[in-house]
Amino acid sequence: MLTVHHVHFYVEDAKAWRDWFVHHLGFQAVADSILATLFNQGRSLDTCTEVVKSGVVCFLLSSPLLPTSPVAEFLLQHPPGVADVAFAVADVVDAIAQAEANGATILQPIQAYQRGAVSLKYGKIAAWGGLTHTLIESSVVADQLPSNTDNTITAIDHVVLNVAVGDLERAVAWYENIFDFQPQQAFKIQTDRSALYSRVMVSRNGCVQLPINEPASHNSQIQEFLEVNRGPGIQHIALQTPNLVSAIARFRACGLSLLSVPKSYYTQLEQRLGLTLSPRELEAIAKQEILVDWQEDASPGALLLQIFTQPIFGQPTFFFEFIERRFKAAGFGEGNFRALFEAIESEQIKRGFVTGQ
Numbered sequence: 418m419l420t421v422h423h424v425h426f427y428v429e430d431a432k433a434w435r436d437w438f439v440h441h442l443g444f445q446a447v448a449d450s451i452l453a454t455l456f457n458q459g460r461s462l463d464t465c466t467e468v469v470k471s472g473v474v475c476f477l478l479s480s481p482l483l484p485t486s487p488v489a490e491f492l493l494q495h496p497p498g499v500a501d502v503a504f505a506v507a508d509v510v511d512a513i514a515q516a517e518a519n520g521a522t523i524l525q526p527i528q529a530y531q532r533g534a535v536s537l538k539y540g541k542i543a544a545w546g547g548l549t550h551t552l553i554e555s556s557v558v559a560d561q562l563p564s565n566t567d568n569t570i571t572a573i574d575h576v577v578l579n580v581a582v583g584d585l586e587r588a589v590a591w592y593e594n595i596f597d598f599q600p601q602q603a604f605k606i607q608t609d610r611s612a613l614y615s616r617v618m619v620s621r622n623g624c625v626q627l628p629i630n631e632p633a634s635h636n637s638q639i640q641e642f643l644e645v646n647r648g649p650g651i652q653h654i655a656l657q658t659p660n661l662v663s664a665i666a667r668f669r670a671c672g673l674s675l676l677s678v679p680k681s682y683y684t685q686l687e688q689r690l691g692l693t694l695s696p697r698e699l700e701a702i703a704k705q706e707i708l709v710d711w712q713e714d715a716s717p718g719a720l721l722l723q724i725f726t727q728p729i730f731g732q733p734t735f736f737f738e739f740i741e742r743r744f745k746a747a748g749f750g751e752g753n754f755r756a757l758f759e760a761i762e763s764e765q766i767k768r769g770f771v772t773g774q
Contacts, residue, residue: 423475425501431480435467444469499651509554546648574655575626661741
């Protein structure tokens with residue numbers, strides 16, 4: 418058993434970002450959170466932690482109240498972003514022992530916590546740069562909310578890690594050794610201006626997908642991330658939704674900033690063989706500027722719909738992807754990468770990181 422338990426963001430104002438997730442993405446704030454209590458043990462005076470959830474997706478948001486907060490230390494070294502990706506494991510003692518035996522640095526030895534019927538055991542290991550992984554064994558699903566009738570966001574589809582030039586294979590080997598992740602796809606994405614290499618790592622049970630990127634050009638979006646982030650880290654998280662068109666229409670109405678797609682993209686899409694969308698569906702998708710991809714050998718109707726936000730923290734680091742997999746469409750939208758790269762490059766040109774020539 419291995420799943421993403423929660424993702425922990427270190428930010429400058431946890432309450433403001435709690436409100437952002439509620440307002441822009443329809444998350445629910447968890448008022449009395451076991452996870453917040455857990456993280457704030459001994460830290461309630463120097464750290465503020467808020468929790469938001471949507472479906473099984475759980476985000477912790479922590480900000481410093483005093484310079485002694487670990488969040489304050491993180492923010493001296495990095496801009497706001499993901500500090501920890503926590504994994505739920507069946508046996509945390511075994512998981513930590515395996516990690517240590519394979520060379521992982523243990524940052525927090527196993528601790529136990531109990532409140533009512535909920536018991537947790539957890540430990541933390543160092544990963545890449547400022548990123549850590551908390552491993553959690555839980556007796557029940559903590560912080561369970563009443564059924565959300567909205568269900569706009571239902572799950573984490575994948576989490577993307579950026580590493581420095583030359584570190585891709587080392588990172589792949591690390592996740593193989595520590596978590597028994599298996600390498601899947603490998604590809605190079607290139608436009609006229611920049612490029613990246615990517616390897617997709619997947620947990621044995623298929624529940625965790627972790628693409629890892631490294632720059633393949635000096636002006637790659639990955640290189641820009643590494644420079645602004647001051648090291649490796651999580652570039653984006655893809656969130657699943659059962660109806661992407663309606664979800665994005667709602668998010669736009671709430672003021673969410675998303676990457677633009679040129680109209681020529683949809684003209685080219687219509688000319689590609691195998692498109693199963695009706696003209697009306699394509700019109701609705703184009704209106705929301707959603708990318709569409711499919712694999713030639715996939716079952717009929719298996720489509721991957723994707724869209725990406727602008728960086729949410731104001732600097733060109735972390736952003737969200739929203740994804741709908743129709744008929745269990747596989748892959749990561751390789752056919753969309755050029756369109757995505759060109760959309761990101763247009764933003765890089767505005768910032769002066771990539772030239773327009």
